[in-house]
Every structure is written in structure tokens, then in C-alpha cells.
Amino acid sequence: MKVPFEWLSEFVVIDMDPQDLALKLTMCGLEVEGTEKKAPSCNGVVVGKITAIDKHPNAENLVLCMIDTGRESLPIVCGAKNVAVGDKVPLAAVGAQLKDGFVVEKKKIRGIESPGMLCSEKELGLSDDHSGIFILPDECRVGRLLHEEPFVQDVILDINIPPNRGDCLSIYGIAREVGSILDQRAKLPIFNLETEANKKGKDFVSLKVLNTDACPRYVLRMINGISIKTSPFWIRNRIIKCGMRPINTIVDVTNYVMLELGQPLHAFDYQRIRGKRIEVRLAEQETTFRTLDGNERKLLQGDILICDGEGPVALAGIMGGENSEISETTQDVALESAYFNPLYIRKTTRRLGIKSEASLRFEKGIDIDNVGFAAERAIFLMNRLSGGAIIKGEREVYEKKELKTLFITYSHINGLLGTHISQQDITKILRSLDLHIKKEGEEGLFITIPNFRHDINEPADIIEEISRLYGYDRIPATRPISPLSAQKRNAREIALGTVKEFFKGAGFFELINFAFFSEKDIEYFLIPPSDERAAFVGIANPISREYAVMRTFIAPGVLKSIAYNINRGAKNLRLFEKGKVFFSKEGAPCERFAVCFAITGREAEFFWRDKYNDYDFFDIKGIMEGLMGAFGITFFPQKTSEPFLNPQRGVDIFVDGTKIGWIGELREEIVKSYEIEQSIYCAELQFDIILQKMKLEVQYHPIPRFPQVTRDFSFFIDDSIPVGMLMDKIRGASPLITSVGIFDMFRKEKRSVSFRVVFQSYEDTLKDETVNRLQEIIIKELTNINGISLRA
Amino acid sequence: MDIDVLQERVNKELSSIKTIDDVRKVRISLLGRKGVFSEYIDNIKLLDKGKRREAGQEINTLKLRTENRLQELEDSYAAEEKKKKDAASWIDITMPGKAPLVGKKHPITQTLDEMVRIFTSLGFSVAEGPDIELDYYNFEALNIPADHPARDMQDTFYIQDGVVLRTHTSPVQIRVMESQLPPLRIIAPGTVYRCDNDISHTPMFHQVEGLMVDKNVRFSDLKGILSMFVQDMFGKDTPLRFRPSYFPFTEPSAEVDIGCVICGGTGCRVCKDTGWIEIVGSGMVHPQVFRNVGYDQEEVTGFAFGMGVERIAMIRYGIDDIRQFYYNDIRFLSQF
Structure with missing residues (x-):
């Protein structure tokens, strides 16, 4: 809310400059977000x-x-x-x-x-x-x-009023706060109402309130024979400074008093009130009503209506009707000042999507005790600005309720805050806030809450009041009394840590994309409708079509990031992303963790000494092997069934017979859908399954004391025979074989593959004849297979 | 036995030396076990007794001289060799080195990890909750009923009636309190969503929630814990202040500001000329929240806090546009 310093000073004596006041307000809970100097630009x-x-x-x-x-x-x-x-x-x-x-x-x-x-x-x-x-x-x-x-000239304070402090939505309300801080009492404006003695309000209009729960207080006042003009500068200036627009003397006064006292008011053209009666009631059935902004509104049962003899003339507390609106020629005004139940107003404004300065205040709750005074204030100002005669007396319905009383103990206050605020200070603070101390006891206080404080409902609320005026800076900073206990990281934290470490060490940049994508992404990846990744969770009110559904897998986001970077000249990329993916399972949303990684281009664009090859399948496979190694998981690659992978260069990853993900080269047409022209090797894993399967405990193996022996073998091998299978075969030939690697592969009519096998005994130095014997066994085992021959 | 012949032989061999290998060969042929000197020394015993001594002395003198000379030659050739080798090992050390592949965690992850580290060291353990959350947990249980004005504070993404994308990590408080009894000391890092997209808002961002519930947890403890966090995160001398604020699920509530790191407190665009930057929302757990989870508010008290990870990362690294975090531009990511 915008608060002109000059106006504020009308209610309290402020002997400090606006900046200092702003700081004080901020530190007491009314955050001043900015101050603006106002001066004529001349x-x-x-x-x-x-x-x-x-x-x-x-x-x-x-x-x-x-x-x-x-x-x-x-x-x-x-x-x-x-x-x-x-x-x-x-x-x-x-x-x-x-x-x-x-x-x-x-x-x-x-x-x-x-x-x-x-x-x-x-x-x-x-x-x-x-x-x-x-x-x-x-x-x-x-x-x-x-x-x-x-x-x-003036300084305007822009104050961020907390949503529960409707009582601060006026200059007087702010002044009341300033008064509490500066140990003063804010003064209400003083004026003298001169009424027309021989005309009485009850002769002009009748009033009935049918539902006092919705409207516990309603006041009508009359002024006759006014002439509507442009308001004087001082009124217009204040209205402008508060961010509203001046209109004419009558409308300006209703706004002025609302800004001044926080009481929204509505002025009816008296001559347009049919039947000369006003009735406040709830709408009983669906009906339409044209508000003064020209919109046709659909009203439902439960909306509060102000009606005249024939029908609605205002949507209570929200907006007046076109049919009773003040015009340039209005002479007689019926002024409404009322308290409407915030719950009703909220419901209606939310449904209709209307927000007015009036409804904003009613929604948060105004001061029911102030309703009559505000009406007088407005009628007085109307009379001053527009002339006419004030009709004596008001029409009023007021269902009074007893004020809330709360009991709070001193020990509760100091116990919760960790302070030693004296009883004297506590009562002083409460009094400065107009919180009435009904009874002061040994243990604590009975406190009566004034009607304007809708936010104070239980002892904790009173503690807040005391603490903020006592000053948060005076509350000490302590260590909790309860003992510290060592915290164990949970399994997912640990595993995520492993992922982050691994990829960082492997030269990958981490991405964080929004967890949304679009149905187009599912389409681009050719995901069939039967696949769980097509069962997405949609957002009812997305910010855009691009982000309309929750992602069911991470790869599309990674692909978009790749495209973004390629477009900006970065063609060699190693990227990973971890995060949640979301599915709709039998109509209910569920979520899981997933990890995606991708490489494209090559390790580096150039190095003057070396030559780089473009990444291929074996680069991404190596990353997968490394990652699984970090988790202590043995995995089995199988020919892929994923529709988006190049079938020649993609595998599905299985662990203990469960599919946990895929790796491979993305199909050209998919990459093209994202406007990428280069090969992308990508992988995505279900993280939750890794969590179940991982073995992160390390078991030390003694370092062998005996030397190892290395032997190389070269074979011609038909393409139909998978080398991976042969490596397993060699490994299985003897427990003395500790490692099998491939150090060369070339093609000359036939495929030639060279294996390097390491033999190692933990018991003694291997003898030549032992190794020779094993060598014979390996050669025999392999060459026995149709399509394999030893290369001389 | 003629010393002169020996002398001549020695001279001849020495003068034939051209390389360090020659030195070694000559040393063997002259001084080796079967070398020329050995032969002469063996032959001394064939001489007359009277001449033996003199001849022996002469040969030994010559041998010593030869040895010295060979050593000299060897040193000189070795030096020469070393020089040649040195020359051959020359490289231009100003040529660029080969960079290893270095990966980086996203700055949000780095900041989040650091926050988790600090709170873990203060005795907090990590709790989790779903991103797709029930309205009840995200709002109702946190004392934000339907039509409550505080709902205006957050623009919510709806999945369906009663199901939202969580707008804050606070629902984890409720989930933890529903499933565990006090004492509690948890943090809940996570992704949150709000229907907002401009220079200072992204539709998804990260928060860390904190909750401590026990007997005698005080507002002053909240100040203590958050002060320790701020000092660890931003440095020992970081000014901070606690300021009254409003959250429906805490009472009293406090916002924590730190001295603006951009301008040092003199006022700038980032701190809106106040010299302070808001980083944490916090407060004592509202009695209604305790009632909602069935905790006895006579028995326990607690505090809760929540902070935006992006905001802290922006302050930490001096980033002025929150959207930078989500472009995933390598030129951005490689800086952290």
C-alpha cells in the first residue's frame, strides 16, 4: 500500500525523517519496500x-x-x-x-x-x-x-501489508501502528457534522438486513441537493499519491475515506433506488447482474446482494450496479457503510475473479466498530465539497458480538521466545497496540482483542505482537537445548552423491531442466501409447504448451539443452541430468527418480599433438560401465526394444533380469525433430532400481605378492560371433585369469581381434608350463567354435 | 720388458678415442683384467729381483696416469653427450597444455549440497516428499484453507481437483510430523513450482525446508540455528537481521535478511536500495499446524524455515537473472 508521509503525519506526530520511519516499520513487521520522493517536476x-x-x-x-x-x-x-x-x-x-x-x-x-x-x-x-x-x-x-x-512535496512509503493485517490497509491503520511503535495514540479526524434538523433519514429510505451473519452491520446516510464537481487539489492529490484516480467529489470522497479509515463505502444515486428501500440478503438463485464496469455478472446462491424494491443494486462489498450508479447529475446520495463477512466476499470475488479496492479490504476484515464513524466522515466531506443538506440520523442494523478474550501466561511468552521480557514491558506493549488488558494475574493476562484485529485468535498471535514490538533484534540467538545427534544420510542421498561424483569426474556438466515437457516430446520419441512413458500427468493451468505435462523421462530435456548449446557454437558436449519423472498409474500420479546422460561431438575440438575421433557407441557404453562399476552393479546389455534408438547401436540394460534403462545412439529422425544435425549418444536409467541393487560397501582384496604373466592371442572371428561372449569364455577358462582385454581389432576380409589375457596366482609364481597349458586351452576352446581361427 | 713400448701403446690407444664408448673400450683393453697393464704387471715377476721394484713403480705410475687421463676423457665426453641430450629434449613450454575433461555440478546442486552439508552438521537429517502433492498437505494442513488470502501469495499449478504441484517444500513438514513423533530435526530440499515466468521467477525452482520440534524449542534457537547457517554459508562477518513477517503456518514469523553482498549495504538495485537481501522465511510452528498433525502443543514447540536455493546461489555467485539457471548454457555452467 502506498502511504503518503504527509497524510500519515495528520494522525501521529512523526519527528523523524521518512527513511528512519520506514526502517522502524520494517523492523516491526510492516515491510517498507520502497520510498518515493514526490515533488512537482518544475x-x-x-x-x-x-x-x-x-x-x-x-x-x-x-x-x-x-x-x-x-x-x-x-x-x-x-x-x-x-x-x-x-x-x-x-x-x-x-x-x-x-x-x-x-x-x-x-x-x-x-x-x-x-x-x-x-x-x-x-x-x-x-x-x-x-x-x-x-x-x-x-x-x-x-x-x-x-x-x-x-x-x-512528499515521500510515499510503499508498504507491503501482510495478508492477515487488513487493519493496516488505511492511512489511519498505519498511523495506529506508527503510534504503537512511537508510543503515541493515533488521532481520528475531528469534524463537526451539521445536519438538516427537520429531515430525518427514516423518512427517505427503509433498511432491512435479512442475513446478519453475512452482514452484521449496515449503515445508510443521506445527503440531498449536492452538485457534483471536480474535487479540490488536496483531495485529488492524496488519492493520486495512493495510486487511485480522482473522478468527482462524491466518488472521490468514498475513496478518500476508504484510504483514510479503511472503510469501503458505496454511494447510490438516491433517486434511482426503487421503492425507496434497501435490503441486504443472500442471492437465492442463479441470476445475472450488470455491475458498474459494464460487465454482466452471474450471481450464485450465497452471494451477498444489496437490493432495492425491485432487485439487486449492488454486489455487496465488491462492486455497485450500473442501475444505481452516481452520475454527473446526481443530487441526492444514499451512502452505504457496512461490514460484510470476509468469508462470503472471498468466495464471490474468487469465483468472479473481481478484485476491487473495496473487496480487498472486506476480504481481510475491516473494523466493524468504525462503520458508523466512516459514514459520518464521508457525509461530512461530501457536504464540504459538493454542498447540499445532510439528512439527520442514519439507518442502521448492527448485530453486536462480544469481543474475544484470550488468556496468556508470562512463562508461555518468554518460554516460546527464549527471552526474559518483564511483565511491565509486556503490558506496556499490549496497551500500545490497543489490546485491552482485562485482568492482570500472577501467572498471566486476560486480554480483550479489539474488533479491528482479525489476525489475533490465540496466544501465539499475542506472542507475535509482543515479540515484534519488543524487537526481534533484542531476542538472543541461542543453541537448542536438545542434544545433537549424528545424522545418517539416507540411501538416495548417498547414491545421488555417487552419481554426481562419477559424472563430475568423467567430465560431464550437470543440467537442470524444468520437470515439464510437452506431449510433442513423447510423440517425437515415438513412444507408443501402451508405454508407461505415454501415461503422463498433465497440468491443468500450464504456463505454455511447451511445458504442459510433467516429464515421463528426462532425455527430451537433455536433447533440448544440447540443441541450445549447439546453436551457440558448443558442439562437443558431455551432459547429465538427474531428477524426478512422473507417471499416471491408474489415474493416480506417481513419481520416480531417473538419471540421463548424453555425449555428442568428440572429446575436444582439437589438441595440437593429438587427433580426436567423434564419439561412438563405445564411449557411451564405457560411461555406463563406469557408472555401474561405481554402484557395484553387474549389468547385462541386450538388443534394444526402444523405438527411439538406432537398433544397430542401442542396448537395453538389465540387472538381475529387470530392465533398468537403455543406452545407444538416438535415431536420426528423432535428433532432427530437435533440429540437431549430429549424432547423439544417450542413456537413461531408473534410479530407484539402482538404489535397490547397488552395493557401495567396499571389500578390500589383498594385493598379490607374485608377478603376473601377460599373453596376447589373435583370432579371425566371424561377425556373427559376439566378442563379448568370447571374452566371457576366456575369463571362464581358469580362475588364474584375472583380466581379459581387447587391444586391437581390424578388418581384412575377415575380422581380426587381439585379446590380452592376464594370468595371476595368489599362491606362487606362475610357471611357464602352467601358462602354456592355459594358453593351449584358450586357443582350443575358441578355435573349436565354427568361424574362429587362430591368426598366425 | 720395455716401458717405452707400453707408453707408446698407451698413447696410441688414448689418441684413438673419439666417443664415450671408445673410452670404455680403451679402458678395458688397457686396464681390464686381461688388459695390457695386467700383462706387464704379470711379467714383472720374470725380471731380476733387483729390477722388479723399479719396473713395478714405473708401470704403476704410468697406470695411474692412464687411469686419470681416461677419467678425464670420459667426463668430457659425458658432458658433451649430456649437452646433446639436453638439446634434443627441448620443447616450447609455452605451447598449450592438454586440458583434462572436467565436469561440473550445476550451481544449484552445488549450492544445495552446501546447504545440506551445513544443516547436516547442525544435526538435521534429510527428509523428502512428493512434487505432486495433495492440496491438503500443500495448503490446508499448513493453516491455509481454501479462500484464505494467503493463497494469493502463491500461484499454484493444478493437476486436478485437490492435487497440485507443491508450491513450497513446507508440505514435507506435515508428512514428517504425521509419520514421526518428536523430537524432530529435519531439512527437506526439493523442487517446487509456481505459475510464474519472468526475469525474477521461473515456474520451477528449489527450496530447502527446515523443521525442528522438541520440548522447549524457542524462537531464540531459530535465531541461533539460522545465524550459524548464514555465517557458514556467507562468511562469519555477514550482517543479518530478523524481521517480523507473516506466514500462515508460523507464529511468530520472521524473515531473515543478510547485508547486501552486491553493494555492501549502501543500497543498490539488487537490494532495492535497502542494503538488505531477504533469504529465509521462518517462524515458530503455528499451533494450528500442530493440531492438524495431532501433536500436543502443550508438550512441544518447534520452528520451521524455508529458503530459496536459486536466491542463495544468485547471491553467492552474483547472478542477476534467475532464468540463467535453466538455460543450461555451457558457458554458464562451466563457470562454477
Whole structure:
């Protein structure tokens, strides 16, 4: 809420500058988000007084004003009609600067030289009003620079009112807070209501409230014979500073009093109230109603309506109706000041999607005790600005309720806060907040909560009040009394740690994408409808179609990140992402963890000494082997069934007969869907299954004391025979074989593969004949297979 | 036996030396076990007794001289050899080195891991909850009933009636309290979602929730724990302040500000000229929340806090646009 410092100062004495007050408010719970200095955007404009007005000799529409500037008298040519002798006016002499940097020059106007000009509010950057010269208030001092006049300059505090503090949605409400902080009492405005003694409200309108739960208090006041005008500057200025728009004297007063006291008001054109009666009731059936913004609203059972003799005239607390709206010709006004139950208002505004300054306040709860006073205040101001006669008395329905009383102990207060605030300080703070202490006991206090504090419902709320005014900075910082216990990381934390370590060490960058994707992604990856990855969880109100459903797998996001980076010149990428994926299982959403990684391009673009090959299947397979090794999991690759993998270069990963993921080259057409032109090798694993299968405990094996023996073998092997199977066969030939590797593969008519086998005994140094014997066995085992022959 | 012949032989052999290998060959042929000197020394015993001594001395002198000379030659050739080798091992050390492949954790992960480390060291354990959450856990149980004004504070993604994407990690508080009895000391890091997308908001971001419930947990303990966190995270001398605030599920509530790290407190765009940056929302667990999970509020008290990981990462690294975290631009990711 925007709070003009100048207006605030009307209710409390603030002997500090606005910045200091802002800090105090912030530290007491009303966060001042910013302060804005307000001053007319002019320079060199002075306050002048009109001492004489003469006719312009050459123009009927112009006059010649003699302006006393305090030092001299200047003849100024003026075209406005609203000036009179004795008025104080802003004079911009030659050289003065007006709004938008406009500099006043000496000008001849119809033959008469004018050494300056009189200004409108608009020209001074004060408002949009350009209808005439800005007549200054009488307290302005002749000769003083206008922008130094206190009434045009101000500091506006932008205060973030917490949602539970509806009582602070007014200048008076803020003043009340300031009063608590500065140990003062905010003063309500004082005025004297002069009413027409022989006319009584009850002769003009009847009032009935059918549901006092929805509307426990309703006040109607009348003013007759007014004339609607533009409001004076001081009212308009305050309304503008608070971020609203001035309209006319009647509407401005309702807004002004709402801003001042926090009570929303509604003015009806009395002549348009049919049957001269007002009835407050809940809508009984579905009906339509045109609000004054011109919209046709659908009303449902339970909405609070203000009705006249024939039907609704206002949607209570939210917006008036077109049918009873004030117009330029309105003469008699019926003014409504009421308390509507916040629950009803919230329900209606939420459903209709209407937010007005009034409903905002009703929703949070206003001060029911203030309803009548606000009506008086508004009627008084209307009378002052628009004339007319105030009708004596008001029509009112008021169902009073007893005030809430709470009991709180001193030990509860200090126990919860960890403080030693004295009883004296506690009562002092409570009194400063208008929290009435009904009874002071040994142990604690009975406290009566005033009606404007809707947020105080239990002892904890009172503790908050005490703590914030006592000052959070005065509460000590302590160590909890309860003993510390060592915390064990859970299995997922540990496993995720392993993933992060592994990929970091393997030169991968971690991505974090939004957990949304689109149905298009499922389509692009050719996921069949029967696949669980097609059973997505949709978002009812997505921010865009691109992010309309929860991702069922991570790869599409990774692919988008690859495309993003390739488009920016990074073609060699090693990326991984971990995170949740979401599925709809029999209509219910469920979620799992998954890990995806991808490589594309090559290890590096160049190194002057070395040559790099583009990544291929064996690079990604190696990463998978490394990752599984880190988890202590043995996996079995099988020919892939994934529709998005190149079937020649993709495998599904199985652990203990369960499929846990896939790796391989993405099909060209899929990569193209994401506008990528290069090969992508990618993998995705279900993390939850890894969690079940992983073995992270390390068991030490003694280092062998005897030397190892290495032998190489080369065979011609038909393409139909998988080398992986042969490696297993060699490994199985003897427990003395500790490792089998492939150090060469080339193709010359036939495929030649060279194995390097390491023999190792833990018991003694291997003898040549032992190794030779094993060598014979290996050769025999392999060459026995059709399609394998030993290379000489 | 003629010493002169020996001398001549020695001279001849020495002068034939051209390389360090020659030195070794000559040493063997002259001084070796079957070398020329050995032969002469063996022959001394064939001389007359009277001449033996003199001849022996002469040969020994010559042998010593030869040995010295050979050593000299060897040293000189070795030096020469070394020089040659040195010359051959020259490289231009200003050529660029080969960079190893270095991976990086996402800055959000790095920050999150650091936060988890700090709270773990303060005795908090990690708890989890679902991203797709029931309205009850995300709102109702946290004292935010339907139509509550506080619902306006958060723009919620809805999955279906009563099911939302969690707008904060606070529902984990409820899930933990429903399934465990006090004492509790947990943090819940996780992904949260809000229907918002602009320079200062992303539809998905990360939070860390904290909850401590026990007998006699005090507001001052909340100040203590969060002060320790701030000092560990941002440095011992980081100014911080606790400021009253409002959250439906805590009472009293506090917001924690740290001195702006961008301007050092003098005021800038990041801190909106206040010199302070808000980083944590916190407070004492609201009695209604305890009632909702069936805890006896006469028996236990507690505090809870929540903080945005992106915000802390932005402060930590001086990042001014939250969306940077989600472009996944390698030029961004490689900086952390």
C-alpha cells in the first residue's frame, strides 16, 4: 500500500525523517519496500498573488494579470477563466522549467509581451488537470519556490501489508501502528457534522438486513441537493499519491475515506433506488447482474446482494450496479457503510475473479466498530465539497458480538521466545497496540482483542505482537537445548552423491531442466501409447504448451539443452541430468527418480599433438560401465526394444533380469525433430532400481605378492560371433585369469581381434608350463567354435 | 720388458678415442683384467729381483696416469653427450597444455549440497516428499484453507481437483510430523513450482525446508540455528537481521535478511536500495499446524524455515537473472 508521509503525519506526530520511519516499520513487521520522493517536476516556479486583472487590449479571450512575486509586480498574459484577484497562483517566469523540461521564454501574445506564464497542474507535473490555472492554497507564501512548498512535496512509503493485517490497509491503520511503535495514540479526524434538523433519514429510505451473519452491520446516510464537481487539489492529490484516480467529489470522497479509515463505502444515486428501500440478503438463485464496469455478472446462491424494491443494486462489498450508479447529475446520495463477512466476499470475488479496492479490504476484515464513524466522515466531506443538506440520523442494523478474550501466561511468552521480557514491558506493549488488558494475574493476562484485529485468535498471535514490538533484534540467538545427534544420510542421498561424483569426474556438466515437457516430446520419441512413458500427468493451468505435462523421462530435456548449446557454437558436449519423472498409474500420479546422460561431438575440438575421433557407441557404453562399476552393479546389455534408438547401436540394460534403462545412439529422425544435425549418444536409467541393487560397501582384496604373466592371442572371428561372449569364455577358462582385454581389432576380409589375457596366482609364481597349458586351452576352446581361427 | 713400448701403446690407444664408448673400450683393453697393464704387471715377476721394484713403480705410475687421463676423457665426453641430450629434449613450454575433461555440478546442486552439508552438521537429517502433492498437505494442513488470502501469495499449478504441484517444500513438514513423533530435526530440499515466468521467477525452482520440534524449542534457537547457517554459508562477518513477517503456518514469523553482498549495504538495485537481501522465511510452528498433525502443543514447540536455493546461489555467485539457471548454457555452467 502506498502511504503518503504527509497524510500519515495528520494522525501521529512523526519527528523523524521518512527513511528512519520506514526502517522502524520494517523492523516491526510492516515491510517498507520502497520510498518515493514526490515533488512537482518544475524548477524556478514561484508562488505569486494576483493583484489585478485587466482585459487584454487585443484579445477578448485573454486577460492581463498583475502578479506580485514578493519582489516585483509582473504583467502576465493568461487565457484561463478560473482566476480571481487575490488568488495565489504558480508563476513560471522566463527561464523557469516546467514538466518534461519545457523552459519558459519571453513571448509576445497578441501584441503584449508576457514575462512568464501562470501554470496548470498538468504543466507542473502534479496531475492530469489542464482545465485551468492551479489555484494554490492560501497558506502558500508569496515569493517562495513552488517545489519547496510542503503541500506539493512528499515521500510515499510503499508498504507491503501482510495478508492477515487488513487493519493496516488505511492511512489511519498505519498511523495506529506508527503510534504503537512511537508510543503515541493515533488521532481520528475531528469534524463537526451539521445536519438538516427537520429531515430525518427514516423518512427517505427503509433498511432491512435479512442475513446478519453475512452482514452484521449496515449503515445508510443521506445527503440531498449536492452538485457534483471536480474535487479540490488536496483531495485529488492524496488519492493520486495512493495510486487511485480522482473522478468527482462524491466518488472521490468514498475513496478518500476508504484510504483514510479503511472503510469501503458505496454511494447510490438516491433517486434511482426503487421503492425507496434497501435490503441486504443472500442471492437465492442463479441470476445475472450488470455491475458498474459494464460487465454482466452471474450471481450464485450465497452471494451477498444489496437490493432495492425491485432487485439487486449492488454486489455487496465488491462492486455497485450500473442501475444505481452516481452520475454527473446526481443530487441526492444514499451512502452505504457496512461490514460484510470476509468469508462470503472471498468466495464471490474468487469465483468472479473481481478484485476491487473495496473487496480487498472486506476480504481481510475491516473494523466493524468504525462503520458508523466512516459514514459520518464521508457525509461530512461530501457536504464540504459538493454542498447540499445532510439528512439527520442514519439507518442502521448492527448485530453486536462480544469481543474475544484470550488468556496468556508470562512463562508461555518468554518460554516460546527464549527471552526474559518483564511483565511491565509486556503490558506496556499490549496497551500500545490497543489490546485491552482485562485482568492482570500472577501467572498471566486476560486480554480483550479489539474488533479491528482479525489476525489475533490465540496466544501465539499475542506472542507475535509482543515479540515484534519488543524487537526481534533484542531476542538472543541461542543453541537448542536438545542434544545433537549424528545424522545418517539416507540411501538416495548417498547414491545421488555417487552419481554426481562419477559424472563430475568423467567430465560431464550437470543440467537442470524444468520437470515439464510437452506431449510433442513423447510423440517425437515415438513412444507408443501402451508405454508407461505415454501415461503422463498433465497440468491443468500450464504456463505454455511447451511445458504442459510433467516429464515421463528426462532425455527430451537433455536433447533440448544440447540443441541450445549447439546453436551457440558448443558442439562437443558431455551432459547429465538427474531428477524426478512422473507417471499416471491408474489415474493416480506417481513419481520416480531417473538419471540421463548424453555425449555428442568428440572429446575436444582439437589438441595440437593429438587427433580426436567423434564419439561412438563405445564411449557411451564405457560411461555406463563406469557408472555401474561405481554402484557395484553387474549389468547385462541386450538388443534394444526402444523405438527411439538406432537398433544397430542401442542396448537395453538389465540387472538381475529387470530392465533398468537403455543406452545407444538416438535415431536420426528423432535428433532432427530437435533440429540437431549430429549424432547423439544417450542413456537413461531408473534410479530407484539402482538404489535397490547397488552395493557401495567396499571389500578390500589383498594385493598379490607374485608377478603376473601377460599373453596376447589373435583370432579371425566371424561377425556373427559376439566378442563379448568370447571374452566371457576366456575369463571362464581358469580362475588364474584375472583380466581379459581387447587391444586391437581390424578388418581384412575377415575380422581380426587381439585379446590380452592376464594370468595371476595368489599362491606362487606362475610357471611357464602352467601358462602354456592355459594358453593351449584358450586357443582350443575358441578355435573349436565354427568361424574362429587362430591368426598366425 | 720395455716401458717405452707400453707408453707408446698407451698413447696410441688414448689418441684413438673419439666417443664415450671408445673410452670404455680403451679402458678395458688397457686396464681390464686381461688388459695390457695386467700383462706387464704379470711379467714383472720374470725380471731380476733387483729390477722388479723399479719396473713395478714405473708401470704403476704410468697406470695411474692412464687411469686419470681416461677419467678425464670420459667426463668430457659425458658432458658433451649430456649437452646433446639436453638439446634434443627441448620443447616450447609455452605451447598449450592438454586440458583434462572436467565436469561440473550445476550451481544449484552445488549450492544445495552446501546447504545440506551445513544443516547436516547442525544435526538435521534429510527428509523428502512428493512434487505432486495433495492440496491438503500443500495448503490446508499448513493453516491455509481454501479462500484464505494467503493463497494469493502463491500461484499454484493444478493437476486436478485437490492435487497440485507443491508450491513450497513446507508440505514435507506435515508428512514428517504425521509419520514421526518428536523430537524432530529435519531439512527437506526439493523442487517446487509456481505459475510464474519472468526475469525474477521461473515456474520451477528449489527450496530447502527446515523443521525442528522438541520440548522447549524457542524462537531464540531459530535465531541461533539460522545465524550459524548464514555465517557458514556467507562468511562469519555477514550482517543479518530478523524481521517480523507473516506466514500462515508460523507464529511468530520472521524473515531473515543478510547485508547486501552486491553493494555492501549502501543500497543498490539488487537490494532495492535497502542494503538488505531477504533469504529465509521462518517462524515458530503455528499451533494450528500442530493440531492438524495431532501433536500436543502443550508438550512441544518447534520452528520451521524455508529458503530459496536459486536466491542463495544468485547471491553467492552474483547472478542477476534467475532464468540463467535453466538455460543450461555451457558457458554458464562451466563457470562454477
